[in-house]
Amino acid sequence: MSIPPGTPPPIRTTRVLDPEQIAMQAGRQMPFLRLPVRAAVFSDRQLRLRQLAASHAMREYLLFIADLAQAQHQVLQDYPDVALPESAALEAASQALKPPMPAFGWPRDPVWRNELRRLLGIFRARVVEGAARDTLDRVMAADDAWLDQQADQLSRRIMFGLDLAAAPLIAAGLQAYWTQLVLQVAQRHGENIFGRTDPGNQCPCCGSAPTASISRIGADEAGFRYLHCALCSTEWHYVRIKCTHCESTKGIHFESLAPEPGVELPATGAREGAVKAECCDSCGHYLKQVVMEKDPEVEPVADDLASVTLDLLVSDAGHQRSGHNLMLLFGDPEIPDDGGGG
Incomplete structure (x- = not known):
């Protein structure tokens, strides 16, 4: 039996009774920070996207983003060195509980635009003729000022004036650049140079909002x-x-x-229970969580993209998303949060 047209699929609600007890357990020793791995971050993402796309209603888009992630991986392997913050600035940011290279505020090295164009050149070979190719060619031909203006919009999470068709392409270049920046700083100063932030929901490296959270498996995590x-x-x-x-x-x-x-739900590609939305009745926001115990192959960006149906259902129930996914932007124009937080 299929769901009648216009009828949303059911959602399961799980009420957690003892949050304080679970929070106390987080005092056990565990790595605070997990930096991206150059050889794996975009490679794992594109593999997961291809896996999820197999029986998905958004198959073509997931494969499109998978090809984009593959180009990101290729560019990251030999990304040129970029300008870094001084040691004193890194230490001062850590003491002030602030990210040292804030997404909006850090002066991007001009190399990010060169590498964006190289990334898109690699990606272009996999894009068939049509609207996607036209958008790609337009971004590749755009001048530096326009690229920086669009990058600023993305960094501040401002939808008004943002070219939504071009946004995932520009975001791909920003992700590659910031990943290189973080890895280069960690290589030179050690990953402990990145401290905790206040508020704690901001990335300790760039201050950006999360796409999703991930509940991990493994001896230490x-x-x-x-x-x-x-x-x-x-x-x-x-x-x-x-x-x-x-x-x-x-x-x-x-x-x-x-x-x-007897009810068929829209396929997400993930195993049952591997993707859920953590909702807060206090403020009305939510963020998705992917659970490795349910599906060891989950990847936050990929599984977030593949579970858009859950976003729609939770939004219909009155909750607002707190994070964002740079590969799929939608919604009304926003005024940026102070400090660029989520």
Whole structure:
């Protein structure tokens, strides 16, 4: 039996009773920061996207982003050195609980535009003729001022004036640049140079909002939740059952697509229970969480893209998304949050 036209699929709501007890467990020793791995970050993403696309209604778009991630991977492997902050500035940011290279505020090295054009040149070979190729050619031919203006819009999360068709392409270049920037700083100064931020829902490296959170498996990280930066792919520990927008531990519950006997749900590609929305009744926001215990191959950006149906259902229930995915922007024009937070 299929869902009648116009009828949204059911969602399962799980109410968590003891958030304080779970939060206390996060005092165990675990790595606070998980930096992206040059050889894996975009490669793993494109592999997961191809896996999710197999039986997905958004198959063509997921494969489009997979090809884009493959180009990001290729560019990142021999990305040229970029300008770094001085040691004193890094230490001062750490002491002030601020990200040292804020997405909006850090002077981007002009090399980001050169590498964006190289990335798009690699990507172009995989894009068939049509609207996508036209947009790609337009971005590749754009002048520096326009690229920087669009990059500023993306960094500040301002939809008004943003070229939505071009946004994922420009974002791909920004992600590659910021990943290189973070890895280069860590190589020179060590990853401990990146401290905690206040508020704790900002990326410790670039201050961006997360795309989603990931509940990890493994000897040192089992059961712990990390937020995954939308821009530089850094992950940082964030207490479970705590709102990623208002930081409250009250009124937290999870919602997920809930299959029922004989009912066909829109395919997400992930195993049941691997993707859920953590909703906060205090502030009305939510962020998706991907769970490796349910599906070890989950990847925050890819699985977030593939579960747009869950976004629509949770939004219909009155909750507003707190993070963002640079590969799929939608919604009304926004006024930037102070400090660029989520």
